[in-house]
Amino acid sequence: MSTLALPDQQIRVETSSAQRTAPTGRAGATIRKTLYRSGAIIGFLLVWELIPQFLLEPASKVFLPPLHEVLQQLWKMIVSGDLLTHISASLGRSAIGFLLALVIGVPVGLVVAWFSRIGDFLNPLLEVFRNTAALALLPVFTLTLGIGELSKVTIVLYAAFFPVLLNTILGARSVDPLLIRAGKTLGLNNFEIFSKVVLPASVPIIFTGIRMAGTSAVLVLIAAEMIGAKAGLGYLITNSQASFLIPKMYAAILTVAILGFVVNAALVALERHFSRWARA
Incomplete structure (x- = not known):
């Protein structure tokens, strides 16, 4: 009787483990898809932050401030x-x-x-x-x-x-x-x-x-x-x-x-x- 029950138990164990891993796999795929679709925006924001700081002269930086200064000003306006x-x-x-x-x-x-x-x-x-x-x-x-x-x-x-x-x-x-x-x-x-x-x-x-x-x-x-x-x-x-x-x-x-x-x-x-x- 015990030998006949083992395959059923094994099937139940494998099924439960598959049920646990399936949502995780779907969540990971969703995260990767979201990051991929957001890649262009993230890249643009990084360029906006880095170019004014490292490639522009101080006089030109006045007309194109880095992103963190803009976000700081945005936060001030939100708070006020x-x-x-x-x-x-x-x-x-x-x-x-x-x-x-x-x-x-x-x-x-x-x-x-x-x-x-x-x-x-x-x-x-x-x-x-x-x-x-x-x-x-x-x-x-x-x-x-x-x-x-x-x-x-x-x-x-x-x-x-x-x-x-x-x-x-x-x-x-x-x-x-x-x-x-x-x-x-x-x-x-x-x-x-x-x-x-x-x-x-x-x-x-x-x-x-x-x-x-x-x-x-x-x-x-x-x-x-x-x-x-x-x-x-x-x-x-x-x-x-x-x-x-x-x-x-x-x-x-x-x-x-x-x-x-x-x-x-x-x-x-x-x-x-x-x-x-x-x-x-």
């Missing part, structure tokens, strides 16, 4: 609360303009894509405005709407609107016709086909436009805040440059980069959440 004030101002303006672009752009894009006559009528005008850069219209918004919050929110709305609109049109028009015919065969009316077939199938492409709009909303606002603003990351950059506070200027620029990365990561997470059916 100054950075949070400027981030809140920029995020508030970007969020309002971005959300307005979504609320207007997605429905308009779906209507233009669904009704071909409306699309044919509006397409020339949309092409004209799509090819007009938002920053080229910044003086127009400033002259007509003033230098207050309204002009900044409006230019963010303009910059974010067209990526959302055009990708919504593209997504709705690229739905497989077989899916639409299958819906009609099942007895769905036009509204049901639109809500249950066209709209879900358009989500991945629509979110591509939303991600582009999120990036545009942040970048255009930073440029707008450099003119006539009293708070915001764009104002912080130009004010620091004018006051010759170079580490503070680079700290603000680094904050903009981190903010853009976080916004894009959040939109990617939302895209994965709403596109689970496509991956399945």
Whole structure:
């Protein structure tokens, strides 16, 4: 009896050891993958730290301080609360303009894509405005709407609107016709086909436009805040440059980069959440 039980015991021991090592192996692979993907950023930060210290002359080092001085200045602004004030101002303006672009752009894009006559009528005008850069219209918004919050929110709305609109049109028009015919065969009316077939199938492409709009909303606002603003990351950059506070200027620029990365990561997470059916 004991000899017959030994193989089972051995199998159980080997199985348990495999169960212990499998998660460890997966964790190690995940760590290696993360380090590999972060290698370029780590290398860039090392170059930023080392070149000003060892390769630049003291006079040139003033205009390109090493990374540790920038991080020290960034920490000072975090502790004092100054950075949070400027981030809140920029995020508030970007969020309002971005959300307005979504609320207007997605429905308009779906209507233009669904009704071909409306699309044919509006397409020339949309092409004209799509090819007009938002920053080229910044003086127009400033002259007509003033230098207050309204002009900044409006230019963010303009910059974010067209990526959302055009990708919504593209997504709705690229739905497989077989899916639409299958819906009609099942007895769905036009509204049901639109809500249950066209709209879900358009989500991945629509979110591509939303991600582009999120990036545009942040970048255009930073440029707008450099003119006539009293708070915001764009104002912080130009004010620091004018006051010759170079580490503070680079700290603000680094904050903009981190903010853009976080916004894009959040939109990617939302895209994965709403596109689970496509991956399945």
